[in-house]
Amino acid sequence: MTDDPWEPFLSTVRTVFAFLVCAVIVLAALALVVGLLLLVRIHLRRIHEVLYLGDHPGVGSPGPEDFAWLGYHGGPVWWDLAEVYRRVRLDTGLFVVFLYPFLAVQAVVAAAHLALAWAGVVASRLVDAALLAARRIRMVCPNCFEAMSYPSYVCDGCGRTHRDVRPGMWGVFRRHCVCDRALPTLLLLGSADLDTRCPHCDHALEHRPGEAREFVLPLFGAAGAGKTRLAHGLYLSLEHGAELHPETLSVELMGEETERRLRESRTVLSPRHRVAPTPPGRRAHGATLRVAAGRRTLLVQMYDTAGEWFNTHERTEELSYLGRATTFLLVLDPLAVPAVWEALDAEEQRRLAGDRSGARDPERAYLQVRDQVQRQYRTLGAAPGRGRLAVVVTRGDLLAGTSVDPRGIPPERWLDEVVGAANLLRAAHVDFGSVEVFVTSAVTGPSGAPDPSLTTLSRWVLARDAGALGAALREPCDPLSDAGEERVPLSAGTGGPS
Template sequence: MRLIGRLLYTTACAVCLVLVSTPLALVALPVGLAGGAILVLGVAGAVLIGQARWAPVRTPEQVNRGSLPGRVSPAFVRRDLAWPQYFAVQVALDVRAAAEHCRALVRRLWARPAALLRRPRVKRWWPLYVPVLAGQLAVSLAVAGGVAVVVLVAATVSAGAWLVGGTVVQLLRCADAGWQVVLRSRASCQHCYQLAAVPAYRCLGPHPPGHRLDGTDLHRDLRPGRLGVLWRRCGCGWLLPTTVLRASFSRRLEAQCPSCGERLLAGAGVVTDVRMPVFGAASAGKTQLIMSALVGLHGLAERAGVTVTPADDHSRQRYETYARLMAEGAAAAKTEAGAPPVALTLRLSRGPRVALVHLFDAAGENLVDQAQNARLAYLDHARSLVYVLDPFSIRRVRDEYAAGAPEVFVAANPATYDPEDAYNATVQRLQDYGVRTDRRRLAFVVSKADLLEKLAAGPADPAGVRAWLADNGLHNLVLAAERDFREVRWFLVSGLDSGPDGGLGPADWILAQEWRSHRG
């Protein structure tokens, strides 16, 4: 009986295989292939449209903590709080998530029928598993092929996006850098005196208070890159423009100094930046020179069709004080020793051309003392410097005229430091910090021309300043200045004169080199 039963069972299985399972398997193959393809498309679509909760998303917080590939320049500290470009990292996460989910679904497809087949009663009906097996194989092959196609398409599109996007990024960055080179634009901080090519920008969007306190709302590198090519999506949700040129005109951003975090002037990093550090011994007439230069620039602007305005409240108040003193013929107050350098900024505009002109005044004691002048970082970034020499501090002038005209020397209040020491202290500091002074210009100013005229002791005109200095024992200083700097221009100046014979003379010469022309 057992033999007959086995024969009947084998016959039934054979009939089932031929008449039922094989036709069903032939149907299951194309159905499985189509189902597998649809499965892959459905999973990939769910991931792409963001409906797959199991797909990881690279968030701005993760980017800010350093989870985005690629190195960050030390100058920018860390990645900004912003959504990364899709092809920077999210495409890889999406492809991996889609492949993992498809693999999990296929495993489930194989696991459930196999579990049923292990049951004793179900094992007897194994021929009916053949079409199921055919469907499983078809689905698995379709899913494997579909995932391979998704990976290939994603890799191809990503490569194209990187090629096009990388090219656009480099072009935009070059345009930014080219603009700054042509216009000599830099972001100049009036508080820490540092200079930056790329300002930091504070997003004015709806950030929590914690972001304001720890600087998370600060975008230190708004150049095109992994966080956006033309636009960037901040972590707060606001859309921000990239490139320094566009960011400087955005109402959603506020320029900040990347070094100290203080607010920068409007146009910083985009408009021409002219820095005029004035150095020399105490009582040499530096502040008086700056005072006459500020007032003189306003007068010159009216005649030349240039609009001149103080760039901030501090500069406005200082200009008003200087204008009043110049009108009264009074002298400027001496800069206090040990006090921070005074930075005054004017905004000059003529048509579309704009410049921020910074004049820096530090106490002569700070400049002569090497321990003090080490903090004067503004000296390092200037293309042109102004050295002020007090003629009454020259030994030969003092020996020859002091006894015969004591009242003039009292009015002159001569500088106590030797002119060569005052010059060498600052120039040596620049060279010690790696500044190529041979690429800089120097306006060499002999001050207090109005008092020299009373002695009939000075040069007849600025053209004779060099020879006059050499004749009065400063031949070595003259040679040192011409050796140390690329170009030296000599000036004879009265701080009480707001015209070309005052501080306007050297200031106008520097502006002619750095703003009105684009040479050197």
């Protein structure tokens, strides 16, 4: 075999060519790496501008109808992704295809954030709803009587009213008002500490709804039957119980309206004091009390509505709070019943003439309310016959010692035989799950303490919905506390109407 004289040359050429190819590949690889690093740098710089610095002209401030900034998961996460892509595409042109994997990573991170945020929204709402349901908290506006799933909250920074602060597109655990004040989105996160308003009528709700169960207590009856005085008596019996047992029971008037109406209860219940009837044109409004015993708290909304509202179906239909209640007080003035008045002798009639109201037909108010309650129960899907009714005979102190003195007689029997309310009682036992009759004296004694009959009625009112609160009203010195005597009135007394 002969040596090829070109072999050394060809070997040199191959070596040089291999070197050049490797150099080109290395340089191309370096160029690609540098180019890719440059593209990634451009991508990261745009992410910094849009996400960190907030340089996003496409996203403006909330408009005049918007009171909060959208949460990042409520839209801005996608707007930012689109803005980053737009800027990167303008910077890189066709080379943007090399950034698609990085943009895909950003999209995956955005989607993961979105999934976690909305999962947090759903979970927090479910937990909050479960807690409200477990505590049987249902919120009712004492002004418009509408039920609300959540009240509106007023920003303590700028005073704007936020209609629905619950977790959603405006925030998960906090929503940011346009004034940049952070507001809690749930009751369990502290939203109850903010000023609240009704989302339906915008009425200020000073009783901090959502913190405790609400107990709607309608008082109804003919005009002049004694509803206003009885409402004062119920409050005073609770206040007196709190004075006797401050370590276990507390009572607080919630709001200026309630304070104005009930703050003079002790004066109103003075035996010599006469109470003016509720003005017939005044719209019904609940007086709210916060009653607490130990760890149990109840928001009691008492509705003392003028008797004229119970005369016609059209007026009673406006009282939508009736469908929110399960306990009702039918207030009856015995002196206005002809059978009772005629049973008094001439001297008794002369003495009590000034205390007799013009209420002649307690059954009319009962039937109006009964029909409306049943109608509202059907609308709300509530079980019929679940309610409790107390037939409350007022002015018991004026009846003491007369020819129709109810003391020593079972109240229901006295109402049947003396008042002649057999038809009313029969209807009540059919329409309500539980019916009790009480004879009350809405007066105070010489010491300023309310008559024990009011405490007895208050215990019954609170017995089913807040047993611990009712038990806290039991007084060691109360003669009505003994078994078998709970519905026997009265404290002896004379004086003005009760």
